Amino acid sequence: MRIGLLTDGGYPYATGESRLWCDRLVRGLVPHEFHIYALSRSARQERSGWVLLPPHIPAERVRTAPLWAPADDGRGYGRRDRRRFALHFGRLAEAICAEGGPDGFGGEPGGRSGAGGQAGPGGQAGTRGAASFAEGLYGLADLGRERGGLYAALRSETAVRLLEAACRAPGARRGVQSATVPDFLAFADQLERALRPLSLDWYGEDDGLGAVDLCHAASGGSAALPGLLAKRFFGVPLLVTEYGVRLRAHYLATADTAGAGAPDAVSGAPVRTLLAAFHRRLAAEIYRQAGVITPGNLHARRWQERCGADRAKLRTVYPGMAAERFAAFADDAAPGGRAGESGAGEDGPATLVWVGRIEPAKDLNSLLHAFAEIRRAEPDTRLRIVGAPVRDTEGAAYLAHCRGLAAQLFPDEAADAHAVGDNPVSFEEIGDPDAPDLPEVYGSGSLVVLSSVVESFPISLIEAMFCARATVSTDVGAVVEVIGGTGLVVPPRNPRALADACVTLLRDPGRRARLGAAARARALELFTVEQNLAAFRALYLELISHAPVRRAAESVDADGSPLPFAHPAETHVPGHWTAASRRSPHTTPSWADPSGRRVGAYAGAGDHDA
Numbered sequence: 001m002r003i004g005l006l007t008d009g010g011y012p013y014a015t016g017e018s019r020l021w022c023d024r025l026v027r028g029l030v031p032h033e034f035h036i037y038a039l040s041r042s043a044r045q046e047r048s049g050w051v052l053l054p055p056h057i058p059a060e061r062v063r064t065a066p067l068w069a070p071a072d073d074g075r076g077y078g079r080r081d082r083r084r085f086a087l088h089f090g091r092l093a094e095a096i097c098a099e100g101g102p103d104g105f106g107g108e109p110g111g112r113s114g115a116g117g118q119a120g121p122g123g124q125a126g127t128r129g130a131a132s133f134a135e136g137l138y139g140l141a142d143l144g145r146e147r148g149g150l151y152a153a154l155r156s157e158t159a160v161r162l163l164e165a166a167c168r169a170p171g172a173r174r175g176v177q178s179a180t181v182p183d184f185l186a187f188a189d190q191l192e193r194a195l196r197p198l199s200l201d202w203y204g205e206d207d208g209l210g211a212v213d214l215c216h217a218a219s220g221g222s223a224a225l226p227g228l229l230a231k232r233f234f235g236v237p238l239l240v241t242e243y244g245v246r247l248r249a250h251y252l253a254t255a256d257t258a259g260a261g262a263p264d265a266v267s268g269a270p271v272r273t274l275l276a277a278f279h280r281r282l283a284a285e286i287y288r289q290a291g292v293i294t295p296g297n298l299h300a301r302r303w304q305e306r307c308g309a310d311r312a313k314l315r316t317v318y319p320g321m322a323a324e325r326f327a328a329f330a331d332d333a334a335p336g337g338r339a340g341e342s343g344a345g346e347d348g349p350a351t352l353v354w355v356g357r358i359e360p361a362k363d364l365n366s367l368l369h370a371f372a373e374i375r376r377a378e379p380d381t382r383l384r385i386v387g388a389p390v391r392d393t394e395g396a397a398y399l400a401h402c403r404g405l406a407a408q409l410f411p412d413e414a415a416d417a418h419a420v421g422d423n424p425v426s427f428e429e430i431g432d433p434d435a436p437d438l439p440e441v442y443g444s445g446s447l448v449v450l451s452s453v454v455e456s457f458p459i460s461l462i463e464a465m466f467c468a469r470a471t472v473s474t475d476v477g478a479v480v481e482v483i484g485g486t487g488l489v490v491p492p493r494n495p496r497a498l499a500d501a502c503v504t505l506l507r508d509p510g511r512r513a514r515l516g517a518a519a520r521a522r523a524l525e526l527f528t529v530e531q532n533l534a535a536f537r538a539l540y541l542e543l544i545s546h547a548p549v550r551r552a553a554e555s556v557d558a559d560g561s562p563l564p565f566a567h568p569a570e571t572h573v574p575g576h577w578t579a580a581s582r583r584s585p586h587t588t589p590s591w592a593d594p595s596g597r598r599v600g601a602y603a604g605a606g607d608h609d610a
Helices: 019-028 043-048 079-097 122-145 150-154 157-168 182-193 221-234 247-255 269-289 299-306 323-333 364-377 391-410 438-443 459-466 479-483 495-506 509-526 531-545 579-582 600-609
Strands: 004-010 033-040 062-066 213-215 238-242 292-295 351-356 382-387 423-431 447-450 471-474 488-490
Touching: 004 019, 004 238, 004 351, 019 382, 019 447, 019 495, 019 579, 033 043, 033 438, 033 471, 043 247, 079 150, 079 269, 079 382, 122 150, 122 269, 150 157, 150 182, 182 269, 213 269, 213 531, 221 238, 238 531, 247 382, 247 447, 292 299, 323 438, 323 459, 351 391, 351 438, 351 459, 364 382, 382 438, 382 531, 391 423, 438 459, 438 488, 447 495, 459 471, 459 479, 459 509, 471 479, 471 495, 479 488, 488 495, 509 531
Parallel strands: 004 033, 004 213, 033 062, 213 238, 238 292, 351 382, 351 447, 382 423, 447 471, 471 488
Antiparallel strands: none
């Protein structure tokens, strides 16, 4: 079948959060024909280029559009189109500004209304708001498809006046009632960027999303918008995958914009409230229209249910990772091997390993303070902090802070008067000579530690599990779901508990080895590329089997009635099955020959039987 893969800030660009699993998806499901529709987030991402596409996906099947650059098509509206825009945008603005139910959508907490239950207090208002949002969104989509001009219209004085009227209307959210003209201008700018997919030329019936059998959005938000329009315009079914819930990511991002380094226009409370309300409404509409929703873990699934997703549509699909690259170090930890003691135990000091992005959410402060407690109990222990390359000023500042804290807590130590002092904490970058690749980093550790206070899906823990390493982690995000009972879990922001757990395992090599072996078995069962591909292959077929057939002209007779057997069962088999028939015309079975005559091998067989 033909799949439209929709991404936002990821694949096929060399940077971005979805590039790895999307690349594995298109390489693993070769019989399907993938067409890539990608939104880029920055000029830097555009300059970074694409990853190497697989041979069966030519560049002609990749269409991109920037969300960061101006996209004015130079079109203006006449009087009738201006009234049409005002009507649809007014409905959209009213839905964004209106106060909903307790969960922001009109349902009770927990997503009961989204799961088929009755709406709770404020449910009718929330339902009206959802309907108004959908009418406004699709009305603008129809206008943009027919007339263009949305870039200028969404930034026009008319849009600002409509936003102001919606914020001042009775029943508006308290957080937007104090909004001023600069707030409206800032929100209009952000809203136009989020709605940029409405203005794209991706919706052709023969050469666009109208020609695909299924749309697969790699995330929610703007990435799923083209899928919503493809369903509206052409009836194309939509599958939405969220390994990190886009709405949750938006909440975290808008909280960060309130910091001192954020632009005043975006960090204002009314702007943040308007953006949050828009993304809540958009998430609810995406979940309502999607045929299947695949969260990457139970943590994401709870978010989706809370935001109104129907539980009957949810299928948890864990991200797949290549286990082969970690196999060599897992063998070392197997019975008869070194049981996780590479570079530790009898061969050297015990080593703790931390891997991830160096940022405040990872709480390296607590890790360093916990390591100070560990050193008091096990003086020879060492700590390796291995981070991804730092590319922004915030990351660089936090890294400098952590280095300073490590130097303060652990002054350089020397074994004797003639030895050179050394710090037990090392900061390394993935790709450095001392940390050439991740399997070697994990293989050097006695324990792998995660100290985060915010975590969606802990990839570093899964990599450690593939290497058969025992883990000590904080109880955040999907950590407990990932490790099961194969590691120790402590509360976040509790250095003493983290230290006690690490010391317990450092002093018990046998338990460490048993936990590591169990962790690898769990990872091989749940988190491989093979299980991920098998899940999506089955979901594609399930979604298509329940989707209405979009019949071609040759599938109906002169009266418009469907022709029986117009599409043989073989047409639903993945791959180009018709090519073999064209190469071997004499193998047509008698039941498929319109003349009723037996031909080729079948004719000979029939004569012999007679």
